[in-house]
Amino acid sequence: MSSENLWEVFVQSEDGAPHEHAGSVRAADRELALQNARDVYTRRGKVFSVWVVRADEIVATSPDERDCFFDPSNDKIYRHPQFYKVPRGVKGL
Amino acid sequence: MDQNAEFEARIARGETIEPKDWMPEDYKKQLIRMMSQHAHSEIVGMLPEGEWITRAPSLRRKKILLAKVQDEAGHGLYIYSGVETLGADRDSVTHDLLTGKAKYSSIFNYPTLTWADIGVIGWFVDGAAIVNQTMLAKCSYGPYARAMVRICKEENFHKKQGYELVAGLANGTKEQKEMAQDAVNRWWWPSLMMFGPSDKDSPNSPQLMKWKVKKESNDTLRQRFVNLTIPQANAINLTIPDPDLKFNQETGNWDFGEIDWTEFYEVLKGNGPCNKERLEARNKAFKNGEWVREAARVYAEKHNVQ
Numbered sequence A: 001m002s003s004e005n006l007w008e009v010f011v012q013s014e015d016g017a018p019h020e021h022a023g024s025v026r027a028a029d030r031e032l033a034l035q036n037a038r039d040v041y042t043r044r045g046k047v048f049s050v051w052v053v054r055a056d057e058i059v060a061t062s063p064d065e066r067d068c069f070f071d072p073s074n075d076k077i078y079r080h081p082q083f084y085k086v087p088r089g090v091k092g093l
Numbered sequence B: 001m002d003q004n005a006e007f008e009a010r011i012a013r014g015e016t017i018e019p020k021d022w023m024p025e026d027y028k029k030q031l032i033r034m035m036s037q038h039a040h041s042e043i044v045g046m047l048p049e050g051e052w053i054t055r056a057p058s059l060r061r062k063k064i065l066l067a068k069v070q071d072e073a074g075h076g077l078y079i080y081s082g083v084e085t086l087g088a089d090r091d092s093v094t095h096d097l098l099t100g101k102a103k104y105s106s107i108f109n110y111p112t113l114t115w116a117d118i119g120v121i122g123w124f125v126d127g128a129a130i131v132n133q134t135m136l137a138k139c140s141y142g143p144y145a146r147a148m149v150r151i152c153k154e155e156n157f158h159k160k161q162g163y164e165l166v167a168g169l170a171n172g173t174k175e176q177k178e179m180a181q182d183a184v185n186r187w188w189w190p191s192l193m194m195f196g197p198s199d200k201d202s203p204n205s206p207q208l209m210k211w212k213v214k215k216e217s218n219d220t221l222r223q224r225f226v227n228l229t230i231p232q233a234n235a236i237n238l239t240i241p242d243p244d245l246k247f248n249q250e251t252g253n254w255d256f257g258e259i260d261w262t263e264f265y266e267v268l269k270g271n272g273p274c275n276k277e278r279l280e281a282r283n284k285a286f287k288n289g290e291w292v293r294e295a296a297r298v299y300a301e302k303h304n305v306q
C-alpha cells in the first residue's frame, strides 16, 4: 500500500480541445494532486486546463469483455451515412 | 488459442499492450525491472548536474540548468507512474532504490568535476538517452511508450543547451578549450557504456526484442550515437579520445575501439567513483522530506479532502 493516493491526470492543451490522459501522480489530497500534476505534466507548451481524479474512482471496461460490450455498435450499418442510396446527381446530402 | 499464444500474436501484429490486458508474468517482471531502473536513472541523474546549479556562471545558465534538472525529476515521475500501471507498489520501488537493491544507469556514478562537464553531459548523456528513448517510444507496452514520447519532446532542449555550452567553451580561451576537451575525454567512454553490454553479452535483450519492448539492440543504438556525435565533435574542433576511431566507407559507420567492460561491470557492481555518495544523497533527501509527507497526510485526514 502506497502512502499517498494515486490520481490520474488529464490535460487540455488549448481552448476547445478535449482533455487527454497524461499520466498519474501521487498526492495526499486533491489540492496537492493538482499542484503536482501542474509541476509534472505541464512544464512547457500550451496548457489550458488540468483535471485530476482519484484513480480508484475511475470505472473502465475490461479487455475480456471488450467484444461483447461494444458489440451493439458493430452491427448497425444504418448508423452510417454510406448505408443510404440516393438518386445519382443529387448534391448536398 | 491459449493466452500466451494470443499475446504473442498481438505482439506480432504490432498491437499495444495496455495495463489491464493479459500479459505473461515474465513480460510484466522484465518491464517492472527495466522501467524502475529507467525511472531511478532520471532521479539519480539529477544529482551530478544539481551540484552545479549554485555555481552556474550566469543567470541564463542557471535558469537553463534548473529547468533541465527539473525536467529530469518529471521524467522520473512519468516513468514511476508507468511502473505503477503494472501493479508495482510505488513505496517498494522507491525502497529498492534507497536500499541499493535496484540499479540505475552507471553513468551517474561519475563525478562532475568542472563546469564543462555540465555541457558534455547534456551533449553526450542526454544525446545517448535520446537515441535509446526514441527507440523505446515504439515499445509494445502502452504506458511506457507514451511516457517516452513525452520525454523525447523535452530531451532535445537538454542536448542542445549542452552542445551550445561546450561549443562556447571550445571557442573560448585556451583554458576553456582545455576544460571542454578534458570533459569530453572523461565522459566519452562512460557514455558509450550507457547502451549496456555488447549484444553477445546482453542476457535480457533477445527476449525484450521478441516482445518488442526494445526494437533495436544495444550495439545498433551505440553505433547510431557514435555516428551522430563524431561530426558534432569535429564541428567544434574537439577530439574524441579513441585512437581507433575511423570512418568506414563500406558500412557508412564510424568504427570505434573496444570498450573497457571491466570498468563497466565494476561501476555496475557499486565500485564506481560516486556510487556511495549518490545513494547517500537519495537517502538523505528521502529522510529530509519525511516531515513534508507527514504534514500533507495529516492535513488531508484532518480536513477530509484526500
Ligand SMILES: [Fe+2]
Residues within 6 Å of the ligand: B042, B071, B072, B075, B129, B151
Ligand atoms: Fe531525462
Ligand SMILES: [Fe+2]
Residues within 6 Å of the ligand: B072, B126, B129, B155, B158
Ligand atoms: Fe535529459
